[in-house]
Amino acid sequence: MKPQNKLVKERKVAGFFENIFRNFGTIVLGTVLFAMIFLGYFLVNDKVSERKITFAASLGMTINYNSSDAKKVSEDDIIKLIESGDLKEDIFTNISTDQSYSNFISDARVEYSDGVFNIMYFDKDETYATAVVKEIYAAVSKKLMENYDIESIPYADESNPVRFKVTVKNGGFVDRLGIKDFTLLGAVIGFVFSLFIICAFYLLDNTVKNAMDVRRYFDIPVLAVIPPIEDKDEEDM
Amino acid sequence: MNKISIKNRERLDSHVVEAFDMLRTNIEFAGNNVKTLVVTSACAKEGKSLIAFQLAGNLADNDKRTLLVMCDYRKGVSGKSSNVMGITETLTGKAGLNDSVYKTDIQNLYMMFSGENISNADQLVSSSAFEKMVAVLKKKFDYVIFDTEPVLDSNITSILCSKCDGTILIMEQEKTRQDVVFAAKEQIELAGGNILGAVLNNPV
Structure with a gap:
């Protein structure tokens, strides 16, 4: 140098x-x-604020069986039930949508934890997500009562039947920012x-x-x- | 000897005058054998003509017979008037030394110009005739200051540096690049010039 x-x-x-x-x-x-x-x-x-922010309406339910040796419902059972289309008529009675059932139901999720089944529905519209998740709950409960030896399917949390959380569906890091x-x-x-x-x-x-x-x-x-x-x-x- | 008038020589602020006083003093400290000075810079537009003029004026104000030689052939004053004689005319025999040196209205300050801009000006400057001319000027004046072209733009400046007692390198603060100064210093040293020092010009 x-x-x-x-x-x-x-x-x-x-x-x-x-x-x-x-x-x-x-x-x-x-x-x-x-x-x-x-x-x-x-x-x-x-x-920026509307595109990726999606509400997730979540409703937890527990299943009380008539007898201890009754066949138990699994997470997969409920998922298959929802995806099969058997619930379409019941859900679409009170929910209006232009989408096909398969597209519509693709925004639904089911999770199981500690004896509670959480049914979730994602949508930009908070009110719509709430209504849909309630319809799904009603339709799922009705079908399960018909096919299983179940006494009741109450809300998991009686004081707050529908929980909301703001989440980002398919969003990247920047999309999650407020x-x-x-x-x-x-x-x-x-x-x-x-x-x-x-x-x-x-x-x-x-x-x-x-x-x-x-x-x-x-x-x-x-x-x-x-x-x-x-x-x-x-x-x- | 012919006379010329210097118009509008403005009064400088006291701190500027002090700076030129310091410059003059440092030049005087360089020794009695330093009488011919080249004022140059690495690049154009760094204030060397202004500083050369003010230095010459300061020396003159301090009772030193000073000759300021405007040796920038690129902007020769003679180009503006056919009656002005300069170095070219003196060295080619068209005029005598007395006809080329002009007395100014500032006491002790004299001026000489480059003269006609010719293609072989560098040959004139490197000739023995020029050396003789400089020797005569050294006897007649206490200081001879050559205001030259930028050293990196012209070989005339390098030749002058080798023939004069000292070279002053002008730099402009926050404008002159270090690599350019290195090149200028190298050029002057290669030519055999003696760099007395640098003057840092701090423009507005």
Whole structure:
């Protein structure tokens, strides 16, 4: 490495953090600017808030059998029952949809845990999801009572029969973010970007900054540092 | 000797005057044998003409007979007036030295111009006639300051550096690149010039 390049490199390292400190205001400005841009995008763009946010209406039910040796219902039994189409007539009596049954029911889920069957339905419309999950519950209960030795199928949680949770169906990381998180993401991106720009400009800037640079890099004495003066037209001379 | 008038020589702020006083003092400290100076820079538009002029004026104000030679053939003053004699005319015999040196209305300050811009100006400057001319000027004046072209743009400057006692390299703060200064320094040293030091120009 040429001696002058080595000197330049040393100076760059020494002044790196000093440069960041001197340009801290610019970094803050960049952070705020990006945060505002992301916030504005979130507020203006309806599809960001509507496209991926889906409600999941969830209804838990427990099965009480008539006898202890009665055949037990499994999670798969209920899933097959729902998917088979046997419940179509009962569900579509009170639920209106343009979709085919198979498409409609593809947004339904069944989970079993600790003696409770959770039936869920995902939809953008909270009210619609609630209504559907209740219809599915009613239709499933009716069919199970016909085919199994069951005494009753009550709600798992009597005080809150339908639980809601906001979830993202088939969404990525950004889609799960709310307005605050989206703005924060913008701020983080702005901070990193501003920092990158400041550092890039610093590392690429190889102009002479002051008398110390002249002495250190070129081994030339500085005879004088001339402050700013008005330029003189040679015509006047 | 002919006379020229310098218009609008403005009064400088005190801190600027102090800076030029320091420059003059440091040049004087360089020794009594340093009488001919080349003021140059690595690139154009770095304020060397302004600094050369102000330095010459400062030396003149301090009772030093000073000759400022405008040796920039790219923007030769003679191009603006056919009556102005300069280095070219003196070295080609068209004019005598007395006809080419102009007295100004600033006491102790004299000026000389490049003269007609000719294609072989570098040959003229590297000739023995030029060396003789410089020797005569050194006897007549306390200081001879050559305001030249950028050293990386012209070989005339390199030749002048080798023939003068000292070279002052002008740099502009936050504009002049380090690699360019390295190249200029190398060029001057290769030509055998003696770099007295640098002047850092801090423009608005």
